Amino acid sequence: MSIASRMFRPREMQSGRHHLLFPVLAAALAAAVFYVDTYTDLESAIAVIYVVTMLLAAQAVTRLGLLAIAATCAAMTLLSYAVTHGHDGDLQSTIRLIVALAALVVTTMLLLKTESARLTLLSINDALKESEARYRSIFDRTRVALWERDYSRLHAKLMNLKQQGVVNIKEYARENPGFTDNCIDLIKVVASNEAARELLGPQSSAIGELKPSIIAAKEKFLDVMQAIMNDERMFEDKVELRTDSNEDKLALLSISFPKEPAAFNRVIVSMVDVTQRELAAKALADAQAELTRASKAAAVGAMSASLAHELNQPLGAIIVNAQTLLRWLSREPPDLPAARRSAERMIRDSQRASDIIQNTRSLLAQSKGRVETIGLDDLVDETLILMEHELQRSGTTVRVEREDTPPLRAVKIELQQVLINLITNAIQAMDSAGIRERFITVRIAVQDREHIRVTVRDSGPGIAADAKDKLFAPFFTTKAAGMGMGLSICRTTLEARGGRLDGGNHPDGGAVFEMSLPIRPEMEYA
Numbered sequence: 001m002s003i004a005s006r007m008f009r010p011r012e013m014q015s016g017r018h019h020l021l022f023p024v025l026a027a028a029l030a031a032a033v034f035y036v037d038t039y040t041d042l043e044s045a046i047a048v049i050y051v052v053t054m055l056l057a058a059q060a061v062t063r064l065g066l067l068a069i070a071a072t073c074a075a076m077t078l079l080s081y082a083v084t085h086g087h088d089g090d091l092q093s094t095i096r097l098i099v100a101l102a103a104l105v106v107t108t109m110l111l112l113k114t115e116s117a118r119l120t121l122l123s124i125n126d127a128l129k130e131s132e133a134r135y136r137s138i139f140d141r142t143r144v145a146l147w148e149r150d151y152s153r154l155h156a157k158l159m160n161l162k163q164q165g166v167v168n169i170k171e172y173a174r175e176n177p178g179f180t181d182n183c184i185d186l187i188k189v190v191a192s193n194e195a196a197r198e199l200l201g202p203q204s205s206a207i208g209e210l211k212p213s214i215i216a217a218k219e220k221f222l223d224v225m226q227a228i229m230n231d232e233r234m235f236e237d238k239v240e241l242r243t244d245s246n247e248d249k250l251a252l253l254s255i256s257f258p259k260e261p262a263a264f265n266r267v268i269v270s271m272v273d274v275t276q277r278e279l280a281a282k283a284l285a286d287a288q289a290e291l292t293r294a295s296k297a298a299a300v301g302a303m304s305a306s307l308a309h310e311l312n313q314p315l316g317a318i319i320v321n322a323q324t325l326l327r328w329l330s331r332e333p334p335d336l337p338a339a340r341r342s343a344e345r346m347i348r349d350s351q352r353a354s355d356i357i358q359n360t361r362s363l364l365a366q367s368k369g370r371v372e373t374i375g376l377d378d379l380v381d382e383t384l385i386l387m388e389h390e391l392q393r394s395g396t397t398v399r400v401e402r403e404d405t406p407p408l409r410a411v412k413i414e415l416q417q418v419l420i421n422l423i424t425n426a427i428q429a430m431d432s433a434g435i436r437e438r439f440i441t442v443r444i445a446v447q448d449r450e451h452i453r454v455t456v457r458d459s460g461p462g463i464a465a466d467a468k469d470k471l472f473a474p475f476f477t478t479k480a481a482g483m484g485m486g487l488s489i490c491r492t493t494l495e496a497r498g499g500r501l502d503g504g505n506h507p508d509g510g511a512v513f514e515m516s517l518p519i520r521p522e523m524e525y526a
């Protein structure tokens with residue numbers, strides 16, 4: 001920086017010629033003064049000239065040296081006095097001696113003061129030099145592309161326009177073709193660092209006029225001008241640039257404008273190349289869009305599979321009830337009360353099928369089911385009534401063990417479906433294993449202050465060793481007509497509300513599935 005060229009040169013660095021010249025002159029002068037003072041009859045305060053000796057010597061010696069020379073001069077003055085006047089010194093010559101010594105003392109003190117001021121100046125200068133070097137090295141070595149640019153002429157022009165009443169620079173540029181290019185021509189590059197040269201190439205970062213071609217999109221430059229016009233202190237935005245090799249780049253531009261108009265000759269402009277980052281972000285966005293498309297397709301597939309799976313049970317129940325209804329009707333005479341009961345069951349199962357479709361549809365539409373306050377006792381009872389037929393048909397006895405539990409906030413149809421899945425799985429497992437004594441135990445208990453635990457245990461064969469790890473994986477099934485979606489959907493449904501579902505084998509035999517249900521889900525959806 002320019003300070004370096006104006007720098008004060010410390011005495012140690014001054015040329016060797018001066019180094020020798022001043023002490024030699026000083027010594028010669030001191031010798032001459034001593035001779036005249038001692039061996040001639042000149043009746044004047046010749047010793048005062050020692051002061052000149054000191055002034056000469058001061059150019060080349062340190063503070064200690066100066067003190068030594070002052071002492072030597074004083075000693076020589078006293079020696080001359082002793083040789084010339086001995087013990088009978090008159091008043092005049094004694095006064096001359098005192099004047100000479102006083103001149104030496106005063107000169108020495110002044111020189112010492114000057115010397116200390118000079119040393120302070122040197123140390124300030126050194127500190128300045130060091131901070132300048134530090135700034136330089138930051139400027140040069142940082143990976144951020146930096147320019148020092150002179151915006152003073154542009155600033156003056158814009159302030160002039162402002163005074164003329166121009167407010168919107170974009171409008172003004174539209175009305176005055178060539179205005180933008182003229183403005184770019186007013187900017188000068190004062191300095192640029194290595195990263196700047198790497199970003200744009202050596203020509204575009206060269207000191208001198210700013211190359212207009214580097215500004216690929218002039219619109220942004222108009223924004224910069226508007227910021228100057230509005231007296232803003234900072235401009236930051238993404239800009240498109242064109243390098244020396246005609247390559248388009250995207251950079252994050254940041255310019256801090258000074259407060260004082262005079263300081264616009266040194267404006268720091270910084271840029272960070274974000275071309276790769278932007279490309280990566282675009283690739284990521286594309287990949288995400290692709291993934292969303294794919295997962296939507298998968299979700300639709302899973303949803304259809306889930307619908308087919310969930311509807312199987314109520315539809316099956318409707319068929320059974322319809323057949324029963326026909327049987328009651330074909331009796332002689334028809335058993336109308338029994339037929340009515342079957343019809344009522346059919347209505348109930350149809351309603352449930354309709355609820356399942358409704359819930360699946362609302363899941364697809366991203367709106368979750370209605371959260372309500374549910375008593376688990378009632379929910380279990382209701383579910384068992386719904387499953388009455390299957391339970392009867394398979395000869396399964398259900399035992400419900402209840403602890404006093406608080407009501408919880410949940411979506412009823414979701415919990416019901418999970419329970420139905422677990423009970424159906426239990427019935428099927430016991431059925432296929434040909435178990436004679438078929439029991440299912442549903443237990444409702446407090447797990448902790450925030451959760452209720454519901455377990456469904458059966459007296460079936462338990463979960464096969466090779467199925468344990470894959471139990472909750474979608475499409476995992478060991479059944480000939482199974483779909484392998486039930487447990488996977490159940491777990492996802494509960495987890496979406498902050499709950500859990502785990503399964504394994506009971507130490508006393510049979511499979512046991514455990515639901516952990518939050519009393520208040522973290523998020524409630526209206």
Ligand code: ADP
Pocket residue numbers: 425426429458460461462463464467471476477478479481482483484485486487488511
């Ligand atoms: P699917 O109903 O098609 O079989 P699920 O996800 O409901 O699908 O269950 C996956 C597998 O988990 C079943 O095929 C079965 O092997 C096993 N399973 C589930 N529940 C039980 C149970 N109570 N006892 C033994 N095995 C079970």
